[in-house]
Amino acid sequence: MMRFSVFTYAAIGFAVLAAGAIVLPDWAMFLFAMALAKGLVCLGIVGMMRGGVVSFGQGLYYCLGAYTATLAANFLGVSDIFLLTLLSAAVCLLVGLVFGPLLSSYRGIFFAMLSLALSMVLYGSLSKMSFIGGTDGLNIGAPTFLGWAPEGRPLQTALYLYVVAIVVISGTLMRIYFDSEQGLITLATRDNELRVEYLGASVRNIMAYNYVFGALLGGIGGTIAAVALGHVDPEFAFWTTSGEFVFVAILAGYLSVPSVFVAAIILEMVRSFSNLYFPNTWQLALGIFLLIVIVALPGGLGSLVSRRKGDPT
Amino acid sequence: MSKGVLEVHGVQKTFGAVTAAKDISVSVPQGSIYSLIGSNGAGKTTFVNMVTGYIKPDAGTINFGGRNIAGLPPRQITRLGIHRSFQIAQLCNELSVEENMLVAGSIHGKSRPSFLRRSDDPQARERAMATLEQFNIAEHRHRLIPELSGGVKKLLDIAMAMAGETQIMLLDEPTSGVAADEKFPIMDLVINALRDEGVTVIFVEHDMDIVNRYSERVLAFYDGQIIADDTPDLVLSDTEVQRYVTGAPA
Numbered sequence: 001m002m003r004f005s006v007f008t009y010a011a012i013g014f015a016v017l018a019a020g021a022i023v024l025p026d027w028a029m030f031l032f033a034m035a036l037a038k039g040l041v042c043l044g045i046v047g048m049m050r051g052g053v054v055s056f057g058q059g060l061y062y063c064l065g066a067y068t069a070t071l072a073a074n075f076l077g078v079s080d081i082f083l084l085t086l087l088s089a090a091v092c093l094l095v096g097l098v099f100g101p102l103l104s105s106y107r108g109i110f111f112a113m114l115s116l117a118l119s120m121v122l123y124g125s126l127s128k129m130s131f132i133g134g135t136d137g138l139n140i141g142a143p144t145f146l147g148w149a150p151e152g153r154p155l156q157t158a159l160y161l162y163v164v165a166i167v168v169i170s171g172t173l174m175r176i177y178f179d180s181e182q183g184l185i186t187l188a189t190r191d192n193e194l195r196v197e198y199l200g201a202s203v204r205n206i207m208a209y210n211y212v213f214g215a216l217l218g219g220i221g222g223t224i225a226a227v228a229l230g231h232v233d234p235e236f237a238f239w240t241t242s243g244e245f246v247f248v249a250i251l252a253g254y255l256s257v258p259s260v261f262v263a264a265i266i267l268e269m270v271r272s273f274s275n276l277y278f279p280n281t282w283q284l285a286l287g288i289f290l291l292i293v294i295v296a297l298p299g300g301l302g303s304l305v306s307r308r309k310g311d312p313t
Numbered sequence: 314m315s316k317g318v319l320e321v322h323g324v325q326k327t328f329g330a331v332t333a334a335k336d337i338s339v340s341v342p343q344g345s346i347y348s349l350i351g352s353n354g355a356g357k358t359t360f361v362n363m364v365t366g367y368i369k370p371d372a373g374t375i376n377f378g379g380r381n382i383a384g385l386p387p388r389q390i391t392r393l394g395i396h397r398s399f400q401i402a403q404l405c406n407e408l409s410v411e412e413n414m415l416v417a418g419s420i421h422g423k424s425r426p427s428f429l430r431r432s433d434d435p436q437a438r439e440r441a442m443a444t445l446e447q448f449n450i451a452e453h454r455h456r457l458i459p460e461l462s463g464g465v466k467k468l469l470d471i472a473m474a475m476a477g478e479t480q481i482m483l484l485d486e487p488t489s490g491v492a493a494d495e496k497f498p499i500m501d502l503v504i505n506a507l508r509d510e511g512v513t514v515i516f517v518e519h520d521m522d523i524v525n526r527y528s529e530r531v532l533a534f535y536d537g538q539i540i541a542d543d544t545p546d547l548v549l550s551d552t553e554v555q556r557y558v559t560g561a562p563a
Contacts, residue, residue: 177428181419184408184432188416191405198365198403199420199473200391 006179010172013258017164021157029156031268033163033228038062038245039264040167040221043174044214045249046260050178051210052190053107057115058245060122061092061218063237066226068092068219070140071132081143081162081227088223089216096215104207119237126234137233140226163224170217171257177213178257186210247286251293253300263301318343318513319364319395319481324373324383326359326537333359334370335537341481346504346514348524348545351534351558357517358400360534361483364515365397366390377481394480400489400517402470404458410469411454414441414476421477447506448472464495471503475510482507484516488523496520500527521549521559533558 020032041062048055065088072078072087103114127135142155150158177183186206189196193203226232235241244267252263270289274282297303317340326334333356341347349357362368364375366387375383382390405413415433418440419426431437445451448468453461461469467487474482487503488496504527507514518524524531524545531548533541535557541548548554 179431179433180428181415181422181426181430181432181437182428184412184416185419185426188405188408188413191407192403194399195403195405195473196416196420197387198391198397199417200388200477201420201426202388 065222092219256302
């Protein structure tokens with residue numbers, strides 16, 4: 001069977017997603033942009049899942065990225081989306097570099113709860129900071145694209161294409177990482193830390209790398225979400241937001257990169273339509289949906305296309 | 314006596330009220346094959362665990378390559394060239410045999426493991442295959458670990474431990490959990506492979522036929538102490554060893 005390179009898949013993925021800019025109505029383009037932005041955050045969780053841990057606190061970086069972009073726009077006058085993304089990524093990278101080594105010695109529920117605690121500390125702090133909006137949050141104006149300031153449909157299209165480009169680049173890089181020597185060592189760590197240590201690798205370093213990558217992706221996702229929504233508030237760091245990311249990561253499994261974004265889109269669709277048709281029971285619909293996926297596909301959606309089988313943890 | 318590649322002096326270890334190692338001293342010459350014998354709880358695995366960094370000794374020194382390695386973490390000791398296999402083979406069950414070898418090869422490669430280089434590039438696979446062939450387990454390369462027999466698991470565990478520059482190999486009960494008719498073929502394979510590479514071998518063993526056949530020197534442990542340190546013939550015929558370890562006349 002012919003084996004395509006990761007770049008061929010990336011080009012196909014870009015073409016398919018970019019076609020959405022032509023065929024999707026405004027509401028769907030917004031929904032897809034938000035789903036893809038959240039998918040980036042979930043991709044970070046999937047990176048950690050491959051090492052055997054699940055972060056319940058990715059809302060920390062989602063929120064931090066969103067607030068960094070919003071504060072840079074409101075207080076420094078930065079409107080260029082590339083610059084906003086870079087700034088947020090840098091801040092999240094720095095914070096990830098601080099917390100990554102600290103959390104890397106924890107596993108299982110301790111890692112999950114500590115990561116959750118950090119995001120809740122941010123939530124609590126932002127809620128009390130009235131000078132940056134407190135619980136009401138802040139608005140962020142429309143972004144510019146290298147000096148171009150579109151409005152209306154062109155703005156939405158440009159933003160959507162920007163998200164698609166970021167998703168394809170991030171997804172490609174993560175796929176390359178997953179297939180690399182370090183990626184395989186991460187999978188081995190998930191399976192048997194003792195063996196990895198006795199082969200001479202540092203399991204803590206591996207965990208820290210994955211956490212930092214997750215922080216970076218979380219920050220970028222948060223920036224895009226803030227710009228797409230035009231608003232940011234402390235709920236970005238609330239535990240239910242982090243839980244949603246974990247939901248998507250479990251739905252996707254750790255085997256395939258595209259499945260993360262497919263899962264994110266499915267979640268947004270199920271939520272939107274459930275909310276529309278069953279406004280009081282949409283969480284129930286989501287729960288049933290997740291239950292069906294876990295029972296039918298324990299390795300997540302990714303196990304449908306991967307030769308490797310895995311469990312969802 | 315010439316200076317050994319591994320010099321252990323006055324090593325002690327207690328776990329609560331239990332003393333697992335009492336003033337252990339031994340000098341292991343380069344390229345030799347030592348076996349450690351003793352009943353359960355005599356201190357053999359504690360000795361292996363202290364040398365490989367799993368347990369930090371309470372006192373004493375473990376000198377290797379001119380430095381005291383006592384208390385260093387396992388990965389640092391491994392990088393220095395002291396590798397080990399386990400009583401229960403430590404493998405990655407969700408990966409195939411070949412992928413397990415690729416993990417070992419990636420960590421022990423000439424350069425640090427890469428974030429970009431594919432783990433299964435042709436050169437890496439070739440190296441992995443060469444090792445699997447050396448241990449006669451290449452035919453299992455696509456199988457997952459739970460599908461393997463105890464003997465193949467043991468061989469893979471040792472093959473993984475041998476990746477990289479091994480100077481000393483510690484084998485913790487290399488034939489435990491292995492079918493009786495597989496024990497000698499496995500030991501032949503392992504000892505020949507290690508001898509070819511000039512590796513110093515220290516193995517823990519309960520089967521005295523294997524001890525007698527493969528080791529050049531035997532350390533008999535009892536109650537956390539070394540009660541005999543000599544050639545297999547002399548140690549196995551020692552009355553104290555017969556009384557406390559083998560339980561049988563020579």
